[in-house]
């Protein structure tokens with residue numbers, strides 16, 4: 001991927017303080033505009049279109065993000081690039097470098113749709129929240145895009161072999177993934193060497209009205225709540 005200047009990064013939103021976008025860290029979250037997949041449960045559907053230019057209506061100029069971060073040195077631990085899908089933007093690599101020069105750790109939320117860029121980034125980031133959509137052969141059922149599973153699998157392999165800390169997570173909705181699918185997925189992840197895995201319940205807030213609300217997790221998962229965390233051994 002050709003590099004672009006950080007000022008070309010299309011930022012659709014900025015959360016100035018989050019304690020949950022990177023568990024255990026106080027972070028600011030930069031929401032990158034644009035995503036090539038079409039998950040029915042997407043919580044940021046407004047970020048899916050790849051709007052241009054970076055200074056256009058609805059976008060937060062990179063200079064403004066940088067100015068904000070400059071004033072938060074020593075107060076925030078890290079910056080998380082989320083989306084949308086950050087790895088689709090050629091300006092991401094240089095934007096990450098600028099954030100590091102300010103002294104912040106860097107985290108990334110990705111669904112792994114661009115293994116080439118992820119590979120380039122892994123030496124410059126400390127943590128990845130990696131969305132796994134389905135058993136890898138069944139990805140198109142969730143993403144609406146053929147061969148999306150192969151790209152996600154390549155990205156996940158590269159993440160696991162990098163040694164960068166991560167959390168793999170799956171959003172579960174019974175209309176998209178049966179319990180059998182979930183069991184199969186968990187086994188696929190185990191065989192790949194995934195140790196930290198979270199299954200989160202679909203929530204309709206912020207999503208398009210395409211799926212019914214899910215009232216609770218099935219009895220397969222011990223306990224209750226919005227997500228279940230597994231250490232896979």
Ligand code: SF4
Nearest residue numbers: 035037039042084111
């Ligand atoms: S990959 Fe993420 S940002 Fe893209 S449509 Fe799916 S949930 Fe939304």
